[in-house]
Amino acid sequence: MAARTVKLAVIPGDGIGPEVVAEGLKVLDAAASEHDISFQTTEYELGARRWHATGETLPDSVEQELRGHDAILLGAVGDPGVPSGVLERGLLLRLRFAFSHYVNLRPVRLYPGVGTPLAGVRPEDMDILVVREGTEGPYAGMGGVLRKGTPGEIATQDSVNTRLGVERVVRYAFAKAAQRPRKQLTLVHKDNVLTFAGELWQRVVREVGAEFPEVSVDYSHVDAAAMFFVSQPQRFDVVVTDNLFGDIITDLGAAVAGGIGLAASGNINPENDFPSMFEPVHGSAPDIAGQGKADPTATLLSTAIMLDHLGLDAAASRVERAVSADLRARAEFGAGERTTSAIGDEIAKRVAGQG
Amino acid sequence: MAARTVKLAVIPGDGIGPEVVAEGLKVLDAAASEHDISFQTTEYELGARRWHATGETLPDSVEQELRGHDAILLGAVGDPGVPSGVLERGLLLRLRFAFSHYVNLRPVRLYPGVGTPLAGVRPEDMDILVVREGTEGPYAGMGGVLRKGTPGEIATQDSVNTRLGVERVVRYAFAKAAQRPRKQLTLVHKDNVLTFAGELWQRVVREVGAEFPEVSVDYSHVDAAAMFFVSQPQRFDVVVTDNLFGDIITDLGAAVAGGIGLAASGNINPENDFPSMFEPVHGSAPDIAGQGKADPTATLLSTAIMLDHLGLDAAASRVERAVSADLRARAEFGAGERTTSAIGDEIAKRVAGQG
């Protein structure tokens, strides 16, 4: 029997989701056999197909079953036939909220060999860890509509920021910053306009910062941060920000760090009161689904974040090294026209072959 | 006497504000004498200096006086000694709101000869007109704080979207799109998460769009739009979006279109019920103030938007052509180390010298 058994819930989802998840599992298995881990996986059919068939996004019973796992690996959900918001609010955000994934961890790293649209930016200029709040802010779903369909209509959308919610993610971000060589934390917000929320974020950063005197603290308005992601990415080490700002700057980060095909994420409950969920940042890309064209790299990097979260550090860095070597090889030898599974195969081989 | 007299209120502000505004007035004067216009200017001291001296941001009496003008030219306000939000909410946003500047017009154009951090992007790939809503959304200032300073603290920040407010800016954006060769309008929002506000924006775009059958309509989530500004700026022609998303993507736009030193804006009340206000997107840059180092180009382009708004099309395009020629000359002959006023002088000369 393996030294460590991980109960993994798998939600392949729609479009390219199942294709990239298959490679994720392949690479996880390769890492598992090197590190005496065993993955016990259960697949859940959730997403657009289920919604079309049954009208369900996340039955309570499935949520209950997911709770019993150590982690969740998700591919991507959605197709053009599902109204906007149904799966986002009914499945993705419901899981992030129900399982208290208050840390949405999104590295913005330019791996050696990977092309960036930014002229003159080198890998050492871009190694940002964005710690995005995941359970409140404008994502809370609060607000409403009054006098709908009349000239006097009003629609509101409320950002909810609690001391509890802000403090826990800020503390996590400080702890991460303290572990990194640069030890720098940048709060990204818009405190000159969103004064109520901004003041709370600033105050919490100040107060929690007192526990981390070794971390230097910086602040950037979100509009300036968007600019700096393009013009001076080396300004940033760890970034902590709210749910919506984090959504925007990490997609921007993906664009400058080699594209959405490489962007990984973890929806993390640091206390392990609930299973954390790992997913590529990209969507279901129905236009290329089923053709073996999807790049599974973002999913593979997400499994590395997962292994790290599970305390399986050696396996995590093994996967990351293999991905990194593959990315470098693409640049040296050309990417060729490898299929999704060919990329997965080669990275799995690298995982197995490493010392 | 000139054929047209424009009563112009001038708010030089702080830092580099007075320096760039001086060049704006110089170039306006050059254009005026070519087009039989006369500018009757009144200067108002508003901004950080006034606040430090008197605690005032915008006295009611000054607001009343500003109302009597045809337009306002603003440099930049703020210095590190003013708490975040004081001048933003008390002066800038107060003017935008009081004078119903519901159109915040921000071109994202890559002028020939101007460098962009994006490899391989050409001027013809980047000619975006962002029509940002300017009087509501998350900028409304609504929300509050409960149980401040306790573990149970909650800070909210509410985005307010009215049918009135959304419809008028959307109609303006459609009209702009209809005048451009591509005739394409992209709504940028996050309707899969901000479902109340997003549904209103989508519905209004659909309904108003029926009046503009020649305009093709597109939609992009704000996170994807941020990505596309970097990876595929040619996707966009006219963009309409809310106040906060517009703030973020136009700063990003400035970064990819040659830097914040070139980014112009108009805070426009299309009906001319109130004076519109024109300002460079950059701030007061206290670090380089008083040294003649600021690039006045963003202010000059803002005066071109102003002239256009005032119906002085020929003068507007004269200024824009002069700026554009100067930008091309910089690339061909090198920028040299021209001071703020040298740049203004040369552009004023080009304005005067054109056929």
Ligand SMILES: CC(C)[C@H](C(=O)O)[C@@H](O)C(=O)O
């Ligand atoms: C699909 C959507 C709800 C989601 C988000 O906005 O968080 C996505 O954009 C992401 O970043 O994971």
Ligand SMILES: CC(C)[C@H](C(=O)O)[C@@H](O)C(=O)O
């Ligand atoms: C200074 C600030 C209030 C302002 C804004 O957020 O609108 C600025 O960033 C801008 O874009 O004009």
